[in-house]
Amino acid sequence: MTTPYAEVIGDPIAQSKSPAIHGYWIKKLGLDAEYRKCHVTPEELEGYIASRRNDPDWRGCNITMPHKQAVMPFLDRLEIGAELVGAVNTVTRRHNGALIGTNTDVGGFLEPLANALAQKHFFRMARIIGTGGAARAVVAGLAENGFTLVLAGRNPEKAQALLDEIDPEGEHHVAPLDHFAEPTDFTFDDREGCLDLIVNASPLGMEGQPPLALDFSHVPPGSVVYDIVTHPVDTPLLQAARAAGLRTIDGLTMLIGQAAIAFERFFGQAPPRDDGDAELRQILTP
Structure with a gap:
């Protein structure tokens, strides 16, 4: 039995708070899912996208610097927001394997x-x-x-x-x-x-x-x-x-807000935010 997952990619990636945010929501909802981080250099970006395209468990990724514009040629379609901004920070994989770029920062x-x-x-x-x-x-x-x-x-x-x-x-x-x-x-x-x-x-x-x-x-x-x-x-x-x-x-x-949009696209459920993100903010600011 395989586990669906999403991840964040970037170069560097160690500083990303995205795994803590998405991991907190996954645990709160009791989802059988994972959220990872993956160090991807500019030279590895095209190969990374190609490998994930054919992975049925991969739900998509968040993208941090320096890949927000470089990733666009490797995707099948950009949503209007990403076209307007000229940058992609979230990629989702459709059931047919098509990769869609969007920008949840807005x-x-x-x-x-x-x-x-x-x-x-x-x-x-x-x-x-x-x-x-x-x-x-x-x-x-x-x-x-x-x-x-x-x-x-x-x-x-x-x-x-x-x-x-x-x-x-x-x-x-x-x-x-x-x-x-x-x-x-x-x-x-x-x-x-x-x-x-x-x-x-x-x-x-x-x-x-x-x-x-x-x-x-x-x-x-x-x-x-x-x-x-x-x-x-x-x-x-x-x-x-x-x-x-x-x-x-x-x-x-802003970071939590954009992550919430991406989370729902990855896992099909809105994240739990009933406390106004108070507990999550405590985790992110120890």
């Missing part, structure tokens, strides 16, 4: 914003730091929800190309990374009825990385500050935002 990122997005606003603006793979999902999700975006990165030309690719009709703006580091004397207008986001979609502030330099004079009153970094979970950016009285969202929220 749904995971948007999940904690659902209540705010359900309301009507006069104006929605997001200031986003970062131009990598995670930023692509953030840009796509917010553009689809009517945000005007200011995208900041070390290379403004790369930021502009990203915006032009994902939302060419949008009236968005780019800025150099150091733009938000320097104080501004800009006076924000009445923000009543507006939705403002500050999103760190870069590795800045992650353990071992330089800190994110953000002067809070750039942050409109009432903003939601969202940092997708997961190590540490409570970043200096989030601490400063709370001290300023602002609502914050941490990276574990």
